[in-house]
Amino acid sequence: MELAVTALNGLLPKLGSLLVGEYNLQKRVRGEIRFLKDEMERMQAALNVLSKQPADCVSDLDKLWARDLKELSYDIEDSVDTFMLRVDGAHANPRRLTGFRRFIDKIGLIDKMKLVKQAKVRRRVAMELEDIKNRVTEVAARRERYTTVPTEQPDTKAIIDPRIQSLFEDVPDLVGIDGPSERLASLLTQGRENLMVASIVGLGGLGKTTLANSVYQRLGSQFKCQAFVSVSLKPDIKRTLSSILRQVRSNNCTDDGEKDPANANDGEKDPEELIRSIRKCLNDKRYFIVIDDLWDESAWKIIKCALIDNCHGSRVIVTTRNLHVAKLCATPIGGALCELEPLSDAHSKRLFYKRVFNKDGIHNELDEVAGRILKKCGGVPLAIITVASLLASKPRTRYEWNRVYRSLGSGLDKDKTMENMRVILSLSYYELPSYLKPCLMYLSLFPEDCHIDKDSLVRRWVAEGLVDGQDGRNLYELYDLGESYFIELVNRSFIQPLDIDAVDGIPNACSVHDVILDLLISLSTEDNFVSRLDCQNFVPSTRKIRRLLLQDNQEEVIVPQTVDVSHVRSVIAFGDAFHWMPHLSRFKFLRVLDLEGFPSKNNHPRDLRHLHHLRYLQLRGYLGREVLEEIGNLQHLKMLDLSHAYVHDDELPASIIRLRNLQSLLVDVGVKMPQGIGSLSLLQEISWIEVEPNTAAEFGRLTEMRVLCIYGLGFDESDDQAFLQSLSNLSNLLGLFIDRSKLCSLDNLSDPRRVPARLRFFRGTRTTFQQLPRWFSWLSELSGLTITVNKLTQDDLKMLGALPELRFLQLEVAQEGTTAEERLSIGSDQPFESLEEFKFKHCARCWLVFSQGVMARLQKLELYFEVRKRDGALDVGLENLTSLKHLTIIVDCYQAKIRQVEAVETKLRNALDVHPNNPTLEMSRESTYYMQQDETSEHHQSLELPAANDESDNDSDAFM
Structure with missing residues (x-):
């Protein structure tokens, strides 16, 4: 249903653009387009109504209609x-005219030929x-x-939640639960008298209910x-509160200890009355409540009123399953967040064999295929x-187990025994x-x-x-919105975050759990969203292929000429x-192309010019x-990513300049x-580009720039000045990243007042600046x-x-002897x-x-500590950082004695032990190879550091 909505969302703005007068349409054609637009808008409204209904309430007829509408929308688009393209002549060769074509252009024949061609195009479009x-x-x-044909009535029998068995598992049958159960129980039995809320978050089927019930x-x-x-x-909510x-009340608890005669009327109370009754009952009682399978924050906001x-x-x-909801629930003082991890390999194997053979033993003849199956299950x-x-009911042979393993890679709906798992994950x-x-579902385009x-x-x-993009958003605004989609999928435990960014806490990458990927492949096949050519026994769908995954399978997979790939949008x-x-x-409407290499035996570089609809390469x-050179012919290309390519002669050709619609260039x-x-x-967006004579001055013309990644500053003063002049023109700049530059x-x-005032992120890596730029004070959004x-x-x-919005700061002072002030105080006039x-x-010789x-x-503080420059002044005011949760200390041992x-380490630990917030400490050593051994005579001396007036170590100045 939602795929049809998305298809219509892409189509309707384009139909609208044809009616605004930009295109010289015949009167009859304009009428046809207006009819299409009106009809599709009404269909979109009907789809929106259907998409809000539970999946099991949508009839098969409506599902078929939505599928047909999706395919129709793609074809219309x-x-x-x-x-x-045809009317604009956008796919014509933009190179300079020569020879006969230059002659006929001079006498005006080309314009007349274009008019004739456009007339033919319009007649063809009318048809x-x-x-x-x-x-x-x-x-x-x-x-x-x-719609008049009676449809099959839905089953009105009560649906049994397959997770209910988690509540009645025998304790001896549980595997891998001891550790998490012990830790959570220990946390909940701490001596705090305040209400504590512990959130357990994780992928569906990971055992959250089992863990909660075990502790309960x-x-x-x-x-x-x-x-x-x-x-x-x-x-x-009413049923939950009831x-x-x-x-x-099962303990007959009321405010006066007597049985409440109103119990029978609980079902008639509204939520407000139920909340009042619960609070009245719990007023003077110590209680333990488990709220299982909470999906959204609105439900929690009501339930917590009763707690x-x-x-x-x-x-x-x-x-x-939602990380955002888990954090919201755990926000009260003393709350705790428990992110449930998959089972270890050992626990996975134990649980597997226990369920198949009803014992823990290892079966060597099946162990290899069992290992592959368990890898697919991912803990x-x-x-x-x-x-x-499923395997317990089948012959215990390698052949049968291999057959089950292969079926796991092609969808969850191959066996009725898998239905419970599919139901839980599909929820x-x-x-x-929508x-x-x-x-x-687009993630099903990627391999395991x-x-x-x-x-x-x-x-x-x-x-x-x-x-x-219906609201006219530009590329960067669309990217911001897409990034919020990504974060939401992480929070809902669908994708696993990788490489968390230190600045904004957003993952830079992700992976998809095999179990989730299997579900997505199944749903994608069902909805004809993605076709995967990753096996030799490829059987093409009878429906049009829209997205195509080509995966290396050691042997060549031949796509028959009879398979229609003309409607493929992504490869x-x-x-x-x-x-x-x-x-x-053969790919007439390709919009996204991602290849490991190019060209190939089936394709020549010149073939790129046929991809008139390509937007992402x-x-x-x-x-x-x-x-x-051929990339320069892709006139509608918006995003070009060559960041993982080896470019010939390390230089882009002049033809790239013809890509006038390009919005993102990555090299x-x-x-x-x-x-x-x-x-x-x-x-x-552009990365990475060198500051040199032919580019520095041109930056200033890129007034739409949002993200600029450069390198090579500091090598030529005139280039630096040209870059700074250009920087004054980039009023839309949000991110500036500078790498590999000199001092x-x-x-x-x-003009110090003409600065990129909207700048949110500045990152200088492998680059030293003489000092903090004064114009940073204007960056109110940094x-x-x-x-x-x-x-x-x-x-x-x-x-x-x-700076009012500064959330992440990584600050380094570079060279010895250049800092004018050694003791720097962060006081009330710089509150951060x-x-x-x-x-x-x-x-350098400074400390904070x-x-x-x-x-x-x-919440997080990391400090670097050079022992040999320390004179005993370790009191840096850590106790004043009242929200501190994690402290990292890096101890530089260069030319310092072991004692x-x-x-120093002991004093730092002691200082942290008395911190009111009890933060965690992570301490590590650096340059231990250059650490000096204690002299024998010193072993009987105090382990305290030298006094501040001790002349024995001229480099014993403090730094924090």
């Missing part, structure tokens, strides 16, 4: 795109529109014809009142139990908002165990129209699969000059840009800053501390009111002292 109109009418009429059974007898309720996907009230904090040491456990108990139950999918489902780059994935979503080829990819001329491997460091890069006026200054702006400076002063800290993470490193009331939100290092 292809026709509209073709019309726009196509007539055919499309008939198809639209037929799709609508077919639905009307069959273990600790329940210690509490006066207990309740265990399941909220589920579509919460019935269940809590009924269970906590009174009566200072009797009450406890609540919440289980959820998810539900998957292990489900597959083990999460069907609960997703805009997330196509983005999630694939490391998926977030930025690349979001760009593909945008290129395919899966990110809603991704991994490994050597690009060698046997079909000829590019990523090429990896070696790229020759001819391939690079690796060392690839030079051609003259005229400033003419690509729509560019919003340089950014302070020489011609959120993340990473910078190394030669000089750091009290005024610099005052400037940074006043939004800072959450701070990393400070120095290679934190005053009371500063950095009120700081000095140990003494």
Whole structure:
């Protein structure tokens, strides 16, 4: 259903653009387009109504109608795109006219020929529109014809939640639960008298309910009142509250200790009355309540109103698949977040064999295939139990087990025994908002165990129209929206985050659990969303192929000429699969192309010019000059990613300048840009580009730039000045990243008031700046800053501390003897009111002292400590950082004695032990190879550091 909605969302704006007068349409054609637009808008409204219904309430007839409508929308969009290209002549060769064509251009024949050609195009489009109109009418009429036919009534029998068995598992049958259960029980039995809420979050089927129930059974007898309720996907808040009230009343607890005569009327109370009754019952009782399977924050906000904090040491456990919900529940003082991990290999094997053979023994003849099956299950108990139950009923032979293993890679619906697992995992999918489902299903285009780059994935979503752009958003705004989709999928435990960014805490990549990928492949096949050519026995679908995965399978997979790939929108080829990819001329409407290498035996570089609809191109491997030249013919290309490619001669050709629609250009460091890069006026993102004479001055013409990644500053003063002049023009810049540059200054702006005031992120890596630029004080939206400076002063800290949005700061002082002020104090005039993470490193004689009331939100602090420059002044005011949760200390042992290092570490630990917030400490040593051994005579001396006036070590100055 949602896929049809997404298809219509991409089509309707294009139909609207044809009616605004930009295209010289015949009157009859305009009427046809207006009819199509009106009809499709009404169909979209009907789809929106259906998409809000539970999946099991949508009839098969409506599902078929939505499928037909999706395919029809794609076909109409292809026709509209073709019309726009033909009328605009956008696919004509833009190179300079020569010979006979130059002559006929002089006498005006080319313009006349274009008019004749456009007239033919419009007549052809009129005929196509007539055919499309008939198809639209037929799709609508077919639905009307069959609505009068009685459809099969849904099963009205009560549906048994397959997770209910988790509540009644015998303790001896549980595997891998002891450790998490012990830790959670220990946490809940701490001596705090306040209400504590512990959240358990993780993938569906990971054992959240089992863990919660284990702890509930273990600790329940210690509490006066207990309740265990399941909220589920579509919460019935009244039923949930009634269940809590009924269970906590099982001890006949009322405010006066007498039996409440109103119990029988609980079902007639509204939620407000139920909440009042629960609070009244729990007012003076120590209670333990489990809220299982919570899906959204709105339900929690109501339920928590009933959970009174009566200072009797009450406890609540919440289980959820949504990380955002888990954090929300655990926010009260003393709350805890437990992210459930998959089972270890040993526990997975034990659970598997226990379920198959009812014992723990290892069976050597089946162990190898069992290992492959368990790898597919990925430590998810539900998957292990489900597959083990399936195998328990089958012959115990390698052949049969291999057959089951192969079936796991092609969908979860191959065996009825797998139904419970599919139901549980599908619950999460069907609960997703409509805009997330196509983005999630797009992940079925990637093979197992694939490391998926977030930025690349979001760009593909945008290129395919899966990110809603109906409000006229530009590329970067669409990217921001797509990134929010990515984060939401992480929070809902569908994708596993990788490579967490230190600045904003957002994962830079992700992977998809094999069990989830299996579900997505199954759903994708069912909805004809992705076709995967990763096996030799490829059987093409009878429906049109829209997205194609080509995966290297050691042997060539031949796509028959009879298979229609003309409607494919995305092609991704991994490994050597690009060698046997079909000829590019067969892909008439390709929008996304990602290849490991190019060209191949089936494709010549010149074939790229046929891809008139291409919006996103990523090429990896070696790229020759001819391939690079041909890329310049892709006139509608918006995103070009060559960041993982070896570019011929490390230089892009001049033809790249013809890509006037290009909005994102990504290359690796060392690839030079051609003259005229400033003419690509729509560019919003570029990386990495060298600051050199032919580029520095042209940056200023890229006024739409949002993210700029450069290197090579500090090598030529005139280039640096030209860059700074250009920087003054980039008023839309949000991210500036500088790498591999020499000692340089950014302070020489011609007009200090003309700065990129919207800048959110500044990151300087492998680059040292003379000092903090003064214009940083104008950056009221700066959120993340990473910078190394030669000089750091009290005024610099005052400037940074006043930035209202600064959340991440990584600050390094570079060289010995350049810092004018050694003791730097962070006081009330530099509060750093939004800072959450701070990393400070120095290679000079300076140190920091934190005053009371500063950095009120700081949770993570990392400090670098040179022992040989320390004179005993270890009091840096850590106790004033009241929100601190994690402290990292890096101890530089260079030329320090062992006793000095140990003494410093002991003092730091002691200082942290008395911190009111009890933060965790991570301490490590650096340069231990150069640490000096203690002299024999010193072993009997005090382990204290030298006194401040001790002249024995001239380099014993402190740094913090």
